[in-house]
Amino acid sequence: xxxxxxxxxxxxxxxxxxxxxxxxxxxxxxxxxxxxxxxxxxxxxxxxxxxxxxxxxxxxxxxxxxxxxx
Numbered sequence: 001x002x003x004x005x006x007x008x009x010x011x012x013x014x015x016x017x018x019x020x021x022x023x024x025x026x027x028x029x030x031x032x033x034x035x036x037x038x039x040x041x042x043x044x045x046x047x048x049x050x051x052x053x054x055x056x057x058x059x060x061x062x063x064x065x066x067x068x069x070x
Contacts, residue, residue: 022052
């Protein structure tokens with residue numbers, strides 16, 4: 001079994017940070033008893049999920065990346 005290289009671990013850490021950023025962008029004040037139209041903002045519905053999806057795709061790439069052979 002191939003061991004993960006340092007570059008793989010760095011790419012995994014960066015991908016994880018991108019995923020966390022996407023989830024942070026989706027977070028916000030909930031709509032309670034009073035209607036809050038901010039729950040349908042562009043940032044929470046479009047930007048956050050797209051950044052998280054990009055992070056997950058980068059994570060798959062980081063895990064499967066082999067690098068140059070010597």
